[in-house]
Amino acid sequence: MADDKKYEYTVNEVPPIGHLLLSAFQHVLIMVVAIGIPIIFAGQLNESAAFTASLVTFSMLASGIGSIIQALRLPYLGSGYLCPNLCGPSYLSLSLSAAWIGGLPLMRGITIVAGLIEMFLAPVIQKLKSIFPIYVVGLVVALVGISIIQISVTSFFGLTFQGDALRNMDLVVGAISLLIMVFCNIWGKGFVKIYCLIIGIFSGWILAMILIPEYWQNLLSVKNNPFFAMPHFQSLLNPVSFRFDLLIPLIVIAIGSTLKTFGNLLAAQKMSEPELDEINFIPIRNGIIADGLATTVSGLLGSMAVDTSSSNIGLAGATKVLSRWISVVAGVIFIGLAFFPMLTNALSQIPKPVLGASLIFSGCFMICAGLIQMLEEKWDQRKTFVVGIALFFGLSTAFLPSLYARAPKFIQTFFTDPLPTATILAVILNQIFNLDILFKNIFKRD
Amino acid sequence: MRLYRTTACCILLIFLSLSMLGCESRYENLGLDVYQYRDTKDLVKFVYDASLMIQRDGLQSVKHFKNSRQIHYSPDRYLYIYYINGANIYHAGMPHLEGKNLWDLKDKNGKKPIQMVIAALNDKNNPHAWIHYSWWEPGKFYPVPKSSCHFKVTMPNGQKVFVGGGLNYPHEEKEFIRIIVDNAAQLIQAKGYDAFAEIADPASSYNFRDVKVFAFTPEGKLLISPVMNDSIADFKLMDCVDEMGHKPFEKALHGLKNKESVWEVFLARNRYQRTLIKKSLYLRKTSIAGKEIYVGAITDLPQPPG
Numbered sequence: 234m235a236d237d238k239k240y241e242y243t244v245n246e247v248p249p250i251g252h253l254l255l256s257a258f259q260h261v262l263i264m265v266v267a268i269g270i271p272i273i274f275a276g277q278l279n280e281s282a283a284f285t286a287s288l289v290t291f292s293m294l295a296s297g298i299g300s301i302i303q304a305l306r307l308p309y310l311g312s313g314y315l316c317p318n319l320c321g322p323s324y325l326s327l328s329l330s331a332a333w334i335g336g337l338p339l340m341r342g343i344t345i346v347a348g349l350i351e352m353f354l355a356p357v358i359q360k361l362k363s364i365f366p367i368y369v370v371g372l373v374v375a376l377v378g379i380s381i382i383q384i385s386v387t388s389f390f391g392l393t394f395q396g397d398a399l400r401n402m403d404l405v406v407g408a409i410s411l412l413i414m415v416f417c418n419i420w421g422k423g424f425v426k427i428y429c430l431i432i433g434i435f436s437g438w439i440l441a442m443i444l445i446p447e448y449w450q451n452l453l454s455v456k457n458n459p460f461f462a463m464p465h466f467q468s469l470l471n472p473v474s475f476r477f478d479l480l481i482p483l484i485v486i487a488i489g490s491t492l493k494t495f496g497n498l499l500a501a502q503k504m505s506e507p508e509l510d511e512i513n514f515i516p517i518r519n520g521i522i523a524d525g526l527a528t529t530v531s532g533l534l535g536s537m538a539v540d541t542s543s544s545n546i547g548l549a550g551a552t553k554v555l556s557r558w559i560s561v562v563a564g565v566i567f568i569g570l571a572f573f574p575m576l577t578n579a580l581s582q583i584p585k586p587v588l589g590a591s592l593i594f595s596g597c598f599m600i601c602a603g604l605i606q607m608l609e610e611k612w613d614q615r616k617t618f619v620v621g622i623a624l625f626f627g628l629s630t631a632f633l634p635s636l637y638a639r640a641p642k643f644i645q646t647f648f649t650d651p652l653p654t655a656t657i658l659a660v661i662l663n664q665i666f667n668l669d670i671l672f673k674n675i676f677k678r679d
Numbered sequence: 680m681r682l683y684r685t686t687a688c689c690i691l692l693i694f695l696s697l698s699m700l701g702c703e704s705r706y707e708n709l710g711l712d713v714y715q716y717r718d719t720k721d722l723v724k725f726v727y728d729a730s731l732m733i734q735r736d737g738l739q740s741v742k743h744f745k746n747s748r749q750i751h752y753s754p755d756r757y758l759y760i761y762y763i764n765g766a767n768i769y770h771a772g773m774p775h776l777e778g779k780n781l782w783d784l785k786d787k788n789g790k791k792p793i794q795m796v797i798a799a800l801n802d803k804n805n806p807h808a809w810i811h812y813s814w815w816e817p818g819k820f821y822p823v824p825k826s827s828c829h830f831k832v833t834m835p836n837g838q839k840v841f842v843g844g845g846l847n848y849p850h851e852e853k854e855f856i857r858i859i860v861d862n863a864a865q866l867i868q869a870k871g872y873d874a875f876a877e878i879a880d881p882a883s884s885y886n887f888r889d890v891k892v893f894a895f896t897p898e899g900k901l902l903i904s905p906v907m908n909d910s911i912a913d914f915k916l917m918d919c920v921d922e923m924g925h926k927p928f929e930k931a932l933h934g935l936k937n938k939e940s941v942w943e944v945f946l947a948r949n950r951y952q953r954t955l956i957k958k959s960l961y962l963r964k965t966s967i968a969g970k971e972i973y974v975g976a977i978t979d980l981p982q983p984p985g
Binding site: 330635638 | 942957
């Protein structure tokens, strides 16, 4: 372990094999949450169980490949931080729309193009560093954490469908799981502190099976799956298509996804290299390229689009285990799991309240990392209005979806989610509210 | 440290062993997998448990239910028991109905719930005897949409009763339209053109809330319209599109070439929020006078939370 007590393992350190595998498995447990996204996608399209299984398999392969690429430090590829990939909800709605309109070939096409757009945006982000001051960056990081509130809280309450009944016991399981994770992290030492998530998840799972027999019965379904199964690689030869009328919404979503990756990588950099006085945009750029490549690969594989996981970064911050080799091993484990449906199914039976607790646990670190970064700056009225107005309208897209459903098309296109809405507004308002300073600087130079 | 690791390994082993053994549920043969919502499954289990108690204890169980009304009545569901002739024995939420015969009672749409229950109990397509109607909540003055499931029970003294449970503001389950469409298809096959009037009747079991059974020919000619009670407006069903320009009927008919029934998902607008929601179309083949026709209905698809 590192001599520096700030970390258990630093970003370039290779932990001992036992810790490496266990830490990677801890990250895999969070990545497993994302298996729900392709299942939701297939369910919404009324596809067969065989299709769902295939989609889940290829999504896991894409996530694993993306996690490995992201941890690399090649020229122009990979941030070199612990930043695993998983199927995020960013592309779910557009993937569904594409599948409605043009079937799976169109979904593959837009996923491939989305990845290429993201790779194109990476060097642009680096050049735009002057319009991303630290407090706007902090806002982006906080919003990345806020973006998982919906999925984490609904999972915490054990909800599968909108409007369905809640079970008191689910709340008990979720609350106890969360408290175990938090107590282990705050008061635990060594093994207990590092593996607080695994301890919390398995404790919660055992408790859930005792209190709610349905979770125990769900495990019976694991026996029905084959232990080992090869993915249907022949589906890679399925056609790919694209429609240019989807380009504008695709660019908007790709920008949102790029900004989310930007925020994730910034948070990862802040945790891994806190000694930096200012943001080092080179690994950020390389990380966005890697993320775009992972998205393109997922399209080629016919899976759901993958991107960086804020929950896993939050977990790294919580446990102070920041070695990027954990991301590599987590990626390898996830790729391996794709060939063992029984094991994947077993992990997917983790009770929703327990998964929700783990997402809330790791999300806390993302939100607070962003807030701390934002408020570290010397504050003034300009920042108040930039952040305030951006937050008002950004969060309103989540609080008032029906309002935006009746808004003009232009607003509907750009005001989709809190993250891209607040970020775009913050960037624009930051320029507008600092125009006088900009002009003063121009005149001074003259 | 070794002790911690050993303890952790033991816990993990116990967990893995327990998980592989699993356990059986008393609801395993109830066929609850057809339902998507927990509310619906919980209601069926609730009524089933009551039916087992009645089967074992007969009228003694009614005393137990009367002494524990608060358990069998909640904002989400409540229990009732009737003789097969429509006389109420027990009603958790409305004690004033006990002893009364509600055989001819009609709801606001003209439906006769008790008679619908008897028909549903004899319907093999409807294992949990679902009916859908309007009722009212105790103390309230506005009608409430309801769905109820039922079990027929023979008490130890040989008397036959049915026990049921109602769900206010129920979720729309795919199974609900599967039952009415399959029944409509069988009715058309048995009665031919005479079946259309019964199926189109708003007071029949084939229509409830926003659900309406419709029928059409392979050429798209409407026999029972999905949008109007009178098919005065001629529209081409196969060319109809959803909010994304997708043609669900065209796609569904393609699927029906090799199957007897098919589910197709499409996008429509939410009535209240105007946002897009997913809906499900169920179509089944049947025949009339030797010619193939299609019967179907549309329902909401469960939405992901949030």
